[in-house]
Amino acid sequence: MSVKSSISLTDQQDAFARSLVESGRYSSMSSVLQQGLELLRQKTETETVETAALGELVQRRLNGPMISATEMESRVAAMIERKRRVVRVDS
Incomplete structure (x- = not known):
């Protein structure tokens, strides 16, 4: 089922959509807009x-x-020390 709808496009959007039709990538402006809406639906989902x-x-x-925050600090400090030993970085 199709529903006719009136929409407004910026000049830039209109030019882009028309260029897609003129290049043969889409058969009509309607096809361009349908594809755009489908992509938006997929993105939203x-x-x-x-x-x-x-x-x-x-x-x-x-x-x-x-x-605790104290335990996390201790774990991070120990991890940094281990990494320093592996790459032999002076503190």
Whole structure:
């Protein structure tokens, strides 16, 4: 099913869409806009899935074991010291 719709484009958008039709890449302006909307729909769906996955990851991390800031500082200092020894960097 198709729905007719009136839209407004900037001069730059119109010129770009027309160049795609004139080059034979798309059969009509309608095809160009349909493809653009499909890509936007896919992008939006992907962002929704990624945001949900990130939210899940954050929640798992918040619900997981925690260490104190002092312990984290100690672990980071030990890691830096190990790396310095590996590359033999003077402190």
